[in-house]
Amino acid sequence: MNCHECESFLIDNHTHNTEGTLEHLNSCTSCQEFKKLLDSLQELKKAPVEDPGEAYFSTLLQRTRSRIEENQPQPLLKRFFSLFSVPTFAFSAALGVILVVLAVNQIEDLSLFQQKNVYGSLAKELIRMDSHDVSDHSEDSILDDMNDLDDAQLEEIIQNLEETMLEATERT
Amino acid sequence: MTPNENINNLVLEFKEGNEKAFNELFLQFQKPIYGLAMRILANHSDADEVVQKTFMQVYLNLNTFRGESSFKTWLYKIAINQCKDHLKNKEQQISKIDLETPAMKKLKVQSSHPLKKIIGEQHTQILLEKINALSQQQKTAIILRVFDDLAFKEIAEALDCTESTAKVHYHQAILKLKGMFKDHTRGELR
Numbered sequence: 001m002n003c004h005e006c007e008s009f010l011i012d013n014h015t016h017n018t019e020g021t022l023e024h025l026n027s028c029t030s031c032q033e034f035k036k037l038l039d040s041l042q043e044l045k046k047a048p049v050e051d052p053g054e055a056y057f058s059t060l061l062q063r064t065r066s067r068i069e070e071n072q073p074q075p076l077l078k079r080f081f082s083l084f085s086v087p088t089f090a091f092s093a094a095l096g097v098i099l100v101v102l103a104v105n106q107i108e109d110l111s112l113f114q115q116k117n118v119y120g121s122l123a124k125e126l127i128r129m130d131s132h133d134v135s136d137h138s139e140d141s142i143l144d145d146m147n148d149l150d151d152a153q154l155e156e157i158i159q160n161l162e163e164t165m166l167e168a169t170e171r172t
Numbered sequence: 173m174t175p176n177e178n179i180n181n182l183v184l185e186f187k188e189g190n191e192k193a194f195n196e197l198f199l200q201f202q203k204p205i206y207g208l209a210m211r212i213l214a215n216h217s218d219a220d221e222v223v224q225k226t227f228m229q230v231y232l233n234l235n236t237f238r239g240e241s242s243f244k245t246w247l248y249k250i251a252i253n254q255c256k257d258h259l260k261n262k263e264q265q266i267s268k269i270d271l272e273t274p275a276m277k278k279l280k281v282q283s284s285h286p287l288k289k290i291i292g293e294q295h296t297q298i299l300l301e302k303i304n305a306l307s308q309q310q311k312t313a314i315i316l317r318v319f320d321d322l323a324f325k326e327i328a329e330a331l332d333c334t335e336s337t338a339k340v341h342y343h344q345a346i347l348k349l350k351g352m353f354k355d356h357t358r359g360e361l362r
């Protein structure tokens with residue numbers, strides 16, 4: 001066993017040793033120091049962080065809830081965003097279809113400005129989802145655009161999206 | 173039911189619309205997330221802000237959580253990103269572990285054996301200083317591994333890298349600390 005192997009072993013199995021590591025440790029001061037440092041880090045674990053007290057934690061949930069309340073999307077928007085939880089490929093397929101469908105029929109009642117906003121947001125979101133982890137994505141920009149729509153318009157878009165995505169998911 | 177199964181159930185219940193499930197998740201994780209934020213940001217009001225923002229994001233994005241990683245790592249990842257954003261916003265550079273927090277002072281007082289107290293005190297102080305001098309990736313790897321008991325697979329998910337890269341960060345951090353200690357002792361002997 002060489003030093004690198006010994007170190008790797010100690011990193012994975014800090015609390016117990018094999019015969020091979022013990023033998024190496026007995027003859028290698030460098031790895032002994034390495035192990036000592038790992039021991040010290042375990043000691044450090046006992047160093048507590050500053051305790052803000054139970055009074056702080058007893059109100060934290062309520063304060064966070066109030067902030068969520070202030071920032072929460074409308075139920076319809078929440079449903080819209082839940083569509084993004086399906087795999088991206090299904091979403092891409094669905095989006096292609098839905099854009100055509102919507103362009104021809106469903107959202108022609110919207111102003112041109114609103115339609116552009118919806119398409120733009122969906123496209124932006126799609127690009128973002130393709131390149132990033134979903135948990136990182138912010139809904140702010142898309143929310144801004146969607147806020148211009150009234151509930152009936154949104155309901156229609158969502159229904160169409162839901163149906164088309166269901167079809168796309170079944171196909172794939 | 174194992175703790176993990178319980179958490180998975182809470183996540184499912186919340187996705188199905190049970191608001192109380194979110195409260196339970198919050199209560200289970202508020203202290204670990206506060207601890208993590210405190211270790212990275214070293215300031216109560218900053219940590220408080222990050223904890224609230226982290227759970228706000230959890231609430232608004234839980235429907236996008238696909239369960240590919242555990243809820244805990246997903247949560248830690250959000251918290252770490254929130255810490256990074258917070259630091260960026262404050263235009264602070266690499267975070268500093270506050271060496272003189274009341275918690276540290278408490279630790280010094282708690283060591284009962286006189287000799288152990290002096291050695292422990294110096295050693296802890298120096299070690300914290302050295303950890304503070306590491307790169308942010310290395311420091312975060314140490315914090316997650318040592319203080320939060322995360323497996324390398326979980327650290328990798330939280331840091332958005334491969335498991336072997338996470339291990340390399342940790343390994344290099346230990347080697348660097350080891351080198352720093354050597355320099356430190358040599359300096360004292362001189």
Ligand SMILES: [Zn+2]
Nearest residue numbers: 003028030031
């Ligand atoms: Zn060795």
